[in-house]
Amino acid sequence: MDAIDVIRTKRDGGALSAEQIDWVIDAYTRGAVAEEQMSALAMAILLNGMERSEVARWTEAMIASGERMEWSALDRPTTDKHSTGGVGDKITLPLAPLVAACGAAVPQLSGRGLGHTGGTLDKLESIPGWRAALSPAEMLDVLRGTGAVVCAAGSGLAPADRKLYALRDVTGTVESIPLIASSIMSKKIAEGTGALVLDVKVGSGAFMKTVERARELAETMVAIGTDHGLKTVALLTAMDRPLGRAVGNALEVAESVEVLAGGGPADVVELTVTLAREMLSAAGIAGPDPADALRDGSAMDVWRRMISAQGGDPDAPLPAAPETHVVTAPATGTLTRLDAYGVGVAAWRLGAGRARKEDPVSFGAGVTCHAAPGEHVTAGQPLLTLHADDPDRFDRALAALDGAVEIDGPSGLLPLVIDRVT
Ligand code: URA
Structure with missing residues (x-):
């Protein structure tokens, strides 16, 4: 050939x-x-x-390029979630321990952030001592002991995708639905989860800017999962504004802990509970209500054990950036737009994200949003706080926010959960 x-x-x-x-x-x-x-x-x-049969074979070949994990030694069904990435998307942090507290095992291989979207591993690494690299034996130990593990994929998992994704990143070929779908699904199938819930983000802060494109991606991924005998469900969810109030690594960990303590922003709680119900149902677990496990402290209990099992100190103070800059509301009225992409790029320029894979991230950098779209604001009130290690970063972050805020403009926010694809 x-x-x-x-x-x-x-x-x-x-x-x-x-x-x-x-x-x-x-x-x-x-x-x-x-x-x-x-x-x-x-x-x-x-x-x-690509045709459906080509995407299926391409995915199969990428899985076959490396090792496949399996969890038959566990006495609980496995279930996982994958998000296509967004701004302030910290959902994995409360979700994995929550689903474990309800009786499933969550073996989650996560990634680092690139560009304006954050990465789960970068967020967790802001917890002093927490370690992302685990061997398969260590993963199994953490899963047995706590019910949930979130760690980095080893180099043996879908190595064809690792190489191809790096190449696509520098050749303008990321935005292909067959290539995105096969890339994500090859890793999730090789990870060996028994059920999978996909959170396909839609809007300015997401890969997929329109509901139509997101639906096509969701349908392609669900078809790949189903063809492989993996119970797969996808939700299309809003990424036209940031999720929650915190964008940035340690800021998002703090917000996730609030959710695990029974508080936190309503959208983060709603999406966490919705995805938890989908993950439990896909794993065939009926009965426990995830909302109860947030209220009664059992999800928090798993979180603390999960962080400690990977070397982290759940009680240690999180890193905070020494410099802050407050952006105030320019007028009184209803906040109709807080653009996810603008806030994501601002957080990235403040140091929360990286431009190249090898760049370090600042754990304390990011953006705190003091109001969410739909809320009333008063001229001069704090709207955003920017956090950075170095005040020189503020100007470029402010430039990214140009046009990102609108008061009393046309309304037209996406619903938090737009659709469900099976
Ligand atoms: N995430 C992946 O893992 N692969 C893609 O192609 C795009 C997003």
Whole structure:
């Protein structure tokens, strides 16, 4: 087989055969297909798309490029959630211990943030001592002891995706639904979870800017999961404004702990409980109500044990940025827009995110929102607090917020949960 023939097939609008897909993924992982050839193929896929059978085979080949985890040693059903990423999306932090407190096991492999969206591992690493890298044996130990584990994927899990995602990132080929769907699902299927709930974000702060694109991505991922015998459900949820009030690593951990203590912003609580119900139902667990486990402290109990089991101190003070800058409301009225993308880019420029994979993040940096869209604000009241290690960062963050705030403008917020795809 020849890489040029595979590229030509897709370039000319054809469907790749199973043999072509298996060969190209294997050869690329081994280094026998050059980066420039894979980049041409990724662009041809982005432009010409893939049929359902091609996406399924592509996903299969990426899973087969590495190891597959399995959790049959556990005495509880496994269930997991994956979010396509957004601004202030800290839901995994309260959700994993909550679902464990209700009787399921949650083996979650998470990622780091890149660009304006945050990453779960960066958030958890703001807890002093907490460790993201666990061996499969350590993962099993934490799962047995606490019911939930959130850690980094090892290099042996879907290595074809690891290589291809890095290539897509620098060749303008991230925004392809078949490539995004196969990338996410290959990792989740290789992770070995028994059930999966996908939180597909929609809006300015998300990959998918429209409900139509998000629905197409959700349907593609649900089809891949179903074809693999994995019980998969997707929710389309709003990312036109930030989720909750905190955006930034330690700020989001603090907000998650508030939710686990029975408080926290209403949207974070609602989405956490909704996703928990979906995860439990997908795992075949009926009975426990996640809202009770937030109220009675049992989810908090699992959180504390889960953090301690990975070396973290749940009682240690979280890092705080030394510099702050307050943005005030420009007028009195109803806050009709607080744009997720603008706030996400501001938090990123303040140091909460990274521009390149190897960059460090600031744990204390980010944005606190003092009002949410739909609320009444008074001219001059604090609207946002920017947090940074270095005051030189404020100007560029403020530039990102230009046009992000609107008072008494047209209303048109997306509902928090837009749709459910099965
Ligand atoms: N997240 C992934 O893991 N892969 C993609 O392609 C996009 C988002």
